[in-house]
Amino acid sequence: MKILRRQEVSERVGLKTTALYEMINRGEFPRPMKLSERAVGWLESDIDEWIQSRIEHRDLTALEESDQNLWTTVNAALDSSQRKQANQLLFELHSIRRAFAAYTNANSGIECQLAQRLKKLTDKFPNHLED
Known part of the structure; x- marks a missing residue:
């Protein structure tokens, strides 16, 4: 476990001290x-x-509008530790949807695998993943 001092944190995230503390105050x-x-x-x-959450947030901006609305709903309902998992699940959902579109004519059985992954996500968020 390593502790980073302010200057190293600023350099790592690319933000000045003032910006860091403003963001801290906003949570x-x-x-x-x-x-x-x-x-x-x-x-x-x-x-x-x-940093990982910022990458995930960037990736989530590519989601379809319905997924954005879902992310907003889920994000508001969860605490910070659950948000990370929810973000990962929603990103996976988007990946699954893209894969379905790309492989609709494939006969390799990937549809079945993707359907199983989608079902798992739907089971986790039964009231939120309906199109």
């Missing part, structure tokens, strides 16, 4: 922990997760 960035009277630091894993 959009992990809070630092106090290391001493005048020093704070972040867990490296927290920063890595935040």
Whole structure:
């Protein structure tokens, strides 16, 4: 477990200190922990997760409008640890839909595999994944 100081966090995420603290105040960035009277630091894993969440958010912007509405609904209903899993599931749903479109004429059995994955997602969010 590694602790990152403010300058290293700023360099990693590409944001200046002011922007970091504005995002912290809005709840959009992990809070630092106090290391001493005048020093704070972040867990490296927290920063890595935040960066991953930004990548996932970028990827989610490519989703269809119905998926965007679903993401908004699910995101509002979950706590932060559940949001990451929900984002991954919704991204997978979008990937499945794309794969269905790409392989509709294939005879390799991939439709069956994709249908099973889609069913698992539908079972997890039964009231939200209906088209």
